[in-house]
Amino acid sequence: MQIFHRSTNTLSRATIYGAIFVVAALFWAAAAIQRSPYVTYAGVRRPQPVPFSHQHHVAGLGIDCRYCHTSVETSSFAGIPPTKTCMNCHAQIWTNAALLEPVRESYKSGKSLVWTRVNDLPDFAYFDHSIHINKGVGCNTCHGPVDRMPLMYNQASLQMEWCLECHRAPEKHLRPRDQVFNMRYEEPSSSKPVEVDGKEYTDQLSLGTDLVKKYKLRTVTDITSCSTCHR
Amino acid sequence: MSPTFSADRFSAIFRKSESSRARLEPRWRGESKPKDPYPTTDSSAHRGKGLCGLKACSTLAWFTILLALAGCRQDMHDQPRFKPLAESDFYSDLRSARPPVEGTVARGQLREDSYLYTGKMGNNPGDYMPFPVTTEVLARGQQRYDIYCAPCHSRVGDGNGVIPSRGFPRKPPSYHIERLRKAPLGYFFDVITNGFGSMPDYSSQIEPRDRWAIVAYVRALQLSQDATAADVPAGQKVPSEPPRFEELGSGATLPVVENKPAHEEPK
Structure with a gap:
């Protein structure tokens, strides 16, 4: 059948x-x-109590990252500025702006502004800002063009594959320490060489390889070891 | 010959599952057992071992779904601990970071050297540095000055920074006026530490040693702006024009480097 x-x-x-x-x-x-x-929220602008513009304060006014993020060079945490840091200038300027009312209210009452954390690593990943800053990782290498962000978003996926991309080949991303906070730093090219210790570099790989030695980076085996980030 | 699915072959498959199911049925007990088509040494181990046994299949499916759902849990991502400055609903001010008990002296913060932390000798500002000024100290001072002071006081200290130009009722004074050129070093340290007039204090943003480095740099700025051509050591050139910036008004950019021959690729 x-x-x-x-x-x-x-x-x-x-x-x-x-x-x-x-x-x-x-x-x-x-x-x-x-x-x-x-899943990663990369590129997603989060709502904030005050629509703080990094573009205006960084590119427009030329304020250094460290003016507000004071602990970034010495601590694991870059530091979110207290309301007083806002009031350093805004006690004098834009004193009647409605947008800044939450800031003034916070300064008067002593209650913290509740910002939404944008670059949030999972809790099982150990991360320290200071070591990255001191080994020549630029702010915008990870955070993207913050000076062009009217509202803050995370540029990177912050996933492990993204971390490892640099930990496996740090020489592709390092820059001289004095350029870490320069948001308009450009990788060395033949038209725009980068000078370190009197030597001119015209490509990233030779600069990075020398910086790895100069800043005494741990070996790739060390910095890709599980326990480097999962402690 | 192409294989066809005949009713015979299907019945074979059905039977297989039928027989395995049948073995669970108690009514076979005591009766003559039907001949096991797949004899094993332990018949109980054979139970439900069919490749596509309904039970095995559903178990596997549930296991897969559970495994997939387990991936959605965020317990490890969001562990029950506080990241710096995280919100806590335990304390009334919603801060997880607690201020130290009054009178606490943290390690390295005993502040025995009062001049280093106040810049004052008695009630008057002192006029010496608490540590020797080296090139490194001045370089550090310049760096810190450009971060924290230059927005208002400008990079040369004339008070024409970008922030006051956006509508401050009063501009900060130039460092190069008579009063400030004669002010003792400790005075500048005190102003950074406690603020002055409409300038807020910077004690929480700048460490004491860095404040002193800034003080040294401010003095260097004063000397530089008050210098004459005779002060320049022989053989050194003084740039006659201010640096140009690629984008005006943006202190975040570095000045355009002049007089540098474009690097040419070796041929």
Whole structure:
């Protein structure tokens, strides 16, 4: 007795063959979602109590990162400025701006402004700002063009593969220490060489390789070891 | 010959599962057991071992779903501890970071050297540095000055910084006026530490040693702006024009480096 039509043979074979692609597509979709801003929030502007513009304060006024993020060179945490730092200037300027009302209110009452954390690493990852700053990792290497961000967002996915990309080859990203806070730093090129200790560099790899030695970076084996970041 | 799915072959598969299910049925007990088509040494181990046994399949499916759902839990991402400055609903001020008990002296903060921390001798500002001024101290002072002071006082200290130009009712004074050129070093330290007039204090933003480095640099600025051509050592050139910036008004950029021949690739 023939239950199925003969074409079922072809269909079943096509289905088995097609299943490979369906399963592959499922894996691909899962990986794509995992890396997408839906999960990482990369590029997503978060709501803040005051729409603070890094673009205005950094590029427009030329204020150094460290004016507000005072502990970035010496501590694991870059530091979110207290309301008083805002009031250093805004006690004098834009004193009636409605946008700054929460800042004035916070300064008067002593209650903290509740900012939304933007660059948030998972709690199982150990991270220290100061070591990165002191080994020549520029602010915008990780944080992106903050001087062009009217509202703050995280540029990077902050996922492990992103961390490892640099930890596996730090020479591709390092810059001289005095350029770490320069938001418009450009990698050395033949038209714009970078000078370190009297030597001119025209490509990132030779500069980075020398900086790795100069700043005494640990070996790649060390900085890609599990316990470097998961302590 | 192309294989066809005959009813016979299907019944074979059905039977297999039927027989495995059948073994669970108690009514076979005592009766003559049907012949096991897949004899094993231990019949109980064989139970539900069918490749696509309904039970095994559903167990596997549930396990997969559970495993997938486990990935959605954020317990390890958000551990029950506070990151710096995190909000806490335990304390009434919502701060997890607690101020130290009054009178606490943290390690390295005993402040025995009162001149280093006040810049005062008795009630009057002193006029000496608490540590020797080296090139490193001046370089550090310049760096810190450019971060914390230059926004208002400008990089040369004439009080024409970018922030007051945006609408301060009063500009800060130039360092190069008679009063400030004659002011003792400790006076500058005191102003940075406690503020002066409409200038707020910078004690929380700048460490005491860095404040002294800034003081030394301010004095260097005063000397530089009050210098004459005779002060320049022989053989050294003085730039006659201020540096140019790629984008005007942006102190975040470095000045354009002049008089540098474009690097040419070796041919």
